[in-house]
Amino acid sequence: MTNNLSLICQTNSFNFVSLNSSILKKRFQNYLDLIVHNIDFEESLNISSSRKFFIKEFCVDSWYFPSHDLSYEELIYVAFIIIQKSCNDVKTEYNSNSCSNLSSNSLNDLVPSNNKIICFLLAVKNSYHAGNKFHNFRHAIDVLQATYFFLIKLNLLSTDSLIYAKSQSQNRIIKNKKLNILNSLKSKSITQIVNEEVQNTLDKSVMKPIEVLGLLLAALGHDTGHPGLTNLFLCKHESPLSTIFNETSVLENYHYIMFEKLITNFWTEKHFIDLPKTVSCCISLKNLITESILATDMAKHSEYITKIKHFKELANEYNNNANKNDINKDEIKNKIKNQIKEKLTSKLLCSLIIKCADISNVTRPLRVSTQWGIALGKEFGEIATLESLLTINKRLLDLTLRLVSCLKNNPELYKGQIFFINTFALELFKSILEIFPNLRFAVGIIEKNVAFWEKIKYDIEINDGKELNGLDEILPLEAIY
Numbered sequence: 111m112t113n114n115l116s117l118i119c120q121t122n123s124f125n126f127v128s129l130n131s132s133i134l135k136k137r138f139q140n141y142l143d144l145i146v147h148n149i150d151f152e153e154s155l156n157i158s159s160s161r162k163f164f165i166k167e168f169c170v171d172s173w174y175f176p177s178h179d180l181s182y183e184e185l186i187y188v189a190f191i192i193i194q195k196s197c198n199d200v201k202t203e204y205n206s207n208s209c210s211n212l213s214s215n216s217l218n219d220l221v222p223s224n225n226k227i228i229c230f231l232l233a234v235k236n237s238y239h240a241g242n243k244f245h246n247f248r249h250a251i252d253v254l255q256a257t258y259f260f261l262i263k264l265n266l267l268s269t270d271s272l273i274y275a276k277s278q279s280q281n282r283i284i285k286n287k288k289l290n291i292l293n294s295l296k297s298k299s300i301t302q303i304v305n306e307e308v309q310n311t312l313d314k315s316v317m318k319p320i321e322v323l324g325l326l327l328a329a330l331g332h333d334t335g336h337p338g339l340t341n342l343f344l345c346k347h348e349s350p351l352s353t354i355f356n357e358t359s360v361l362e363n364y365h366y367i368m369f370e371k372l373i374t375n376f377w378t379e380k381h382f383i384d385l386p387k388t389v390s391c392c393i394s395l396k397n398l399i400t401e402s403i404l405a406t407d408m409a410k411h412s413e414y415i416t417k418i419k420h421f422k423e424l425a426n427e428y429n430n431n432a433n434k435n436d437i438n439k440d441e442i443k444n445k446i447k448n449q450i451k452e453k454l455t456s457k458l459l460c461s462l463i464i465k466c467a468d469i470s471n472v473t474r475p476l477r478v479s480t481q482w483g484i485a486l487g488k489e490f491g492e493i494a495t496l497e498s499l500l501t502i503n504k505r506l507l508d509l510t511l512r513l514v515s516c517l518k519n520n521p522e523l524y525k526g527q528i529f530f531i532n533t534f535a536l537e538l539f540k541s542i543l544e545i546f547p548n549l550r551f552a553v554g555i556i557e558k559n560v561a562f563w564e565k566i567k568y569d570i571e572i573n574d575g576k577e578l579n580g581l582d583e584i585l586p587l588e589a590i591y
């Protein structure tokens with residue numbers, strides 16, 4: 111079983127097959143159905159029941175989430191618990207709505223089976239570069255867990271327990287805590303203003319379960335295929351990727367495209383298009399995932415800060431009006447509330463949540479945040495090393511180098527030139543004159559060049575480079591001697 115699993119996981123084509131032809135797509139689906147039917151992926155993860163208990167009870171719901179203490183298989187299990195839970199919420203909402211015109215079989219079609227979810231997670235794991243010190247699968251799961259935790263804290267996702275870990279020994283469990291504390295405050299927050307009618311909490315109506323699922327999937331795939339480099343680096347060195355995406359959100363566009371290729375093998379049109387429609391969701395999963403992943407571009411950071419500040423201003427305006435004795439105050443309040451509702455779309459909420467989750471390392475308890483800090487520092491260190499290597503190589507390839515530095519950077523150059531000219535080129539070009547007499551000019555230049563390099567050789571080997579020290583010429587188009 112484990113052999114089968116590693117075989118599947120090592121097959122790159124399993125991850126990123128570009129299935130343009132419908133026949134290939136069909137074949138792949140058959141292949142996928144076959145392996146999902148025959149392999150128990152949860153069992154293949156080979157996690158003991160005590161570790162499963164530890165993960166379920168002390169990791170998934172905890173802000174102390176110890177990413178670096180979990181194996182990759184255990185991280186997959188974490189993701190499975192989260193995605194499975196979200197899928198169940200989607201099913202529950204579907205069942206409680208008036209969508210009973212679909213049979214239970216069709217409902218099962220709309221959400222992948224548990225085994226297929228784990229199979230999908232294995233493919234996601236393979237789409238991240240394990241060699242990256244920071245932007246690897248561990249970071250993906252960390253952002254997924256942070257997103258999940260925020261959703262619970264915002265009351266957008268239910269949970270049986272929440273663990274606030276100040277330290278490992280100080281865990282305390284708060285059962286299904288409703289976050290009504292804010293209600294006691296005089297000034298209302300944006301979310302309270304939006305949801306005044308629904309018990310002053312950020313109610314599930316703000317985001318539908320299908321949107322929550324879309325956000326969790328976006329968190330999981332938000333750095334797919336990350337090369338361990340920055341947008342700045344890719345643009346500065348004119349990488350093909352930066353050209354393709356016109357130097358705009360280069361990595362984020364790339365992550366989405368890679369993730370879309372992967373996810374559509376597991377989450378079919380039924381999940382992407384049919385399901386959101388079935389639960390009257392106005393945004394498709396595809397659109398929501400794209401927008402959420404693009405929101406993680408740090409170049410857009412200040413754009414989001416400005417949006418948040420604007421909401422703060424609206425909330426202040428609302429609260430100020432609430433305290434006035436103006437007869438029109440309710441009308442003004444309703445106007446502001448509608449303005450907020452219009453702007454605070456689920457798309458924006460998702461973007462804000464994933465942004466917070468993506469840079470949440472520094473908000474984790476000290477031990478965890480320090481581990482992440484070290485990992486990020488190492489990745490940045492590697493980028494700096496690569497940058498300096500590329501700078502040196504660029505200088506070596508600079509064709510306008512002065513003669514002295516040219517010889518300093520390429521001390522063996524004269525030997526190679528003399529050897530190649532005398533062994534191959536001069537003889538060939540002299541001989542070929544019998545057939546192509548018009549190439550005589552080349553022979554003339556070869557002879558001048560070899561004479562130049564012989565002179566350099568003499569000066570370096572016999573004269574200790576005395577003549578060269580006085581030269582500061584830029585190499586001309588032909589030999590100067």
Ligand SMILES: [Zn+2]
Pocket residue numbers: 249253332333406468
């Ligand atoms: Zn990230």
